[in-house]
Amino acid sequence: MTMSAATQNAFAIGLFSTTPPPSSLTAWNGTALERRYSVYRNNIIASLTEALVSRFPAALNIVGPDFFRAMAQAFIRLHPPRSPLLLAYGDDFPDFVAGFEPARELAYLPDVMRLEVARGRAYHAEEAVPLEARTLADVEPHRLRTLIFKPHPSLSVISSPYPVATIWAMNSGGRPLAALDDWLGEDILVVRPRMTVEMSGLPPGGAAFFRHLAAGVNLAGAADAVQHAEARFDLSANLAILLRSGAFTAFSQGTSDENRHDA
Amino acid sequence: MKTTIATLALAGSLASALAAIATPAAAEDAKEKCYGIAMKGQNDCAAGPGTTCAGTSKIDYQQNAFKLVPKGTCVSMKTPTGHGMLEQGPAPA
Numbered sequence: 492m493t494m495s496a497a498t499q500n501a502f503a504i505g506l507f508s509t510t511p512p513p514s515s516l517t518a519w520n521g522t523a524l525e526r527r528y529s530v531y532r533n534n535i536i537a538s539l540t541e542a543l544v545s546r547f548p549a550a551l552n553i554v555g556p557d558f559f560r561a562m563a564q565a566f567i568r569l570h571p572p573r574s575p576l577l578l579a580y581g582d583d584f585p586d587f588v589a590g591f592e593p594a595r596e597l598a599y600l601p602d603v604m605r606l607e608v609a610r611g612r613a614y615h616a617e618e619a620v621p622l623e624a625r626t627l628a629d630v631e632p633h634r635l636r637t638l639i640f641k642p643h644p645s646l647s648v649i650s651s652p653y654p655v656a657t658i659w660a661m662n663s664g665g666r667p668l669a670a671l672d673d674w675l676g677e678d679i680l681v682v683r684p685r686m687t688v689e690m691s692g693l694p695p696g697g698a699a700f701f702r703h704l705a706a707g708v709n710l711a712g713a714a715d716a717v718q719h720a721e722a723r724f725d726l727s728a729n730l731a732i733l734l735r736s737g738a739f740t741a742f743s744q745g746t747s748d749e750n751r752h753d754a
Numbered sequence: 755m756k757t758t759i760a761t762l763a764l765a766g767s768l769a770s771a772l773a774a775i776a777t778p779a780a781a782e783d784a785k786e787k788c789y790g791i792a793m794k795g796q797n798d799c800a801a802g803p804g805t806t807c808a809g810t811s812k813i814d815y816q817q818n819a820f821k822l823v824p825k826g827t828c829v830s831m832k833t834p835t836g837h838g839m840l841e842q843g844p845a846p847a
Contacts (some may be wrong), residue, residue, distance in 0.1 A: 628772050632765035686785045686822055714759045725761070730771035 506532050507568045539567045542577045543584060546611055549662040550588075550604050554597065562591055578615050582608055591601040599653035606690075607658050609647035609681040613688045616645035621684045621737030627710065630742075636711035640704045645683040646738050648705070650698045652676040656690060684737025691736045696724030709745045760792040788828035788838040817843025 494502065501513035505528070512528035543563040544551055551559045566587045572580050585604035588594055621643060630638065649655065656679045660666045678698035680691045693701065696717040703713035717724045733739060794814050815835045820842070823831070831838040 624772055624775055627768065633761055635764045635768065636759075636761060676776045686787065711759055711764060712766065718759065726764070727767040727774070730768055731774040734771060735775045 502703060503571075506535050506675035507571050517611075519699040523736065528729050536567055538562060539577075539580065543567075545738075546578075547584065547604055547607050549607055549659050550600060552662040553600060553603065553658070554594070559741035562588065564595060565591065565621075578611065584608075584613075591596050599651070599655060599658060602649070602653055602655045603659050603662075605651075606649050606655050606679060607651055607683070610688050612647065613681050616643075616683060618683075619644050622734070622739050622741060624734040627734065627742070634744060636709065638710045638742045639707055639745040640710075640733075641741040641743070642705040642740040643682050643684065643738055643740050645681075645688070646701075646705060647681045648678065648693070648698050648701050649681060650676070650678045656681070657690060679730045680732065680736055682736055682738050689736065691732055693732065694725060694728050695733065696721035697729050700724070700729050703735070704733075704739070705725055779804055785822040786828050786840060788823045788831065788840070789820045789842050790815050790817045790836065791823070791828075791831050791838040792816065792819050792821045813846050816846055818845050 495515070498513060498515040503516065505513055505586045513523055516524060516528065518524045518527060540560055543566070544556075544559065545665060547559070554562070558678075563584075566584055570583060570587065570716070585601040588604060589601040594600055597749070622640075654671055654673070654675055654677050656677045657666070657671065678693040680693055680697070680701055682689060683693075699720065700713050700717045703716055708716070710716050714724075714726050718726075792815070794816070813832045817839070823838070828838040828840055
């Protein structure tokens with residue numbers, strides 16, 4: 492016997508609530524329907540909780556397993572998966588945590604989790620060979636202004652008013668736990684140029700510079716925009732990060748150069 | 755007044771960036787791709803034609819699916835179907 496669409500719908504919705512099973516359900520021998528449905532419901536919530544646990548190991552470490560699981564279950568009930576790919580489940584968990592009252596004192600937690608999302612995306616992104624530095628060395632100087640860079644498929648830029656990369660590293664075994672004296676914001680570039688996900692801390696203006704370039708703004712346009720907004724912007728240091736990190740895979744010659752008025 | 759970056763400044767910045775990265779050779783990855791050792795559905799990215807990406811291998815020890823393992827350890831791994839391989843093997847029949 493197949494289930495009607497209405498029953499399937501009630502079955503699915505019921506899995507993420509605490510209501511009794513849909514009244515249209517039947518069991519083969521007519522007994523223990525409620526208990527069987529609860530087993531099903533429990534398995535779904537437990538497996539999605541484990542998926543989130545494995546995606547956010549640093550956050551788990553920060554708040555502890557009991558708090559994390561309770562927070563994850565509150566999220567799961569409101570945000571059932573929309574794709575069968577569990578590796579993408581929880582992309583919007585950091586946004587939920589930002590509005591989750593019991594976690595409000597941990598203001599940095601959502602940004603640490605955004606960093607974990609970016610790392611997960613980079614890990615699963617398509618492979619691509621990064622730009623080789625010497626190909627840029629061969630570009631004639633007057634053509635540099637209009638270069639447009641192609642971002643690596645794994646590239647993300649995370650900006651936070653909190654030292655999220657440091658907090659992440661301390662909760663991922665990368666550095667020992669220690670008190671943070673300088674509670675300064677951090678901007679991080681996340682990319683997987685070869686096999687492993689790598690992160691580079693960005694100097695002032697770097698986050699905006701890389702975002703402009705990744706959005707297709709040409710080199711002079713990106714440098715101009717950031718220089719106007721951030722006096723400490725060091726173009727040379729940022730270009731070194733661009734070349735060293737593997738954040739871009741290719742460049743092409745753009746045509747328009749509206750700002751040009753130098754020789 | 756809106757100022758714009760000069761071509762000369764751009765070229766100079768690039769030259770010093772190239773000089774800055776020229777000194778130390780990029781650190782080699784500490785991992786290597788090891789084919790033929792992953793359990794079904796436990797592979798890392800790029801399992802070859804017919805699969806999309808991570809977690810898509812169809813059988814245990816699939817010859818064209820890899821796991822990342824610490825460098826130098828791949829070929830010493832023994833599975834019921836043989837040792838790990840650094841080169842990609844054929845897709846399952």
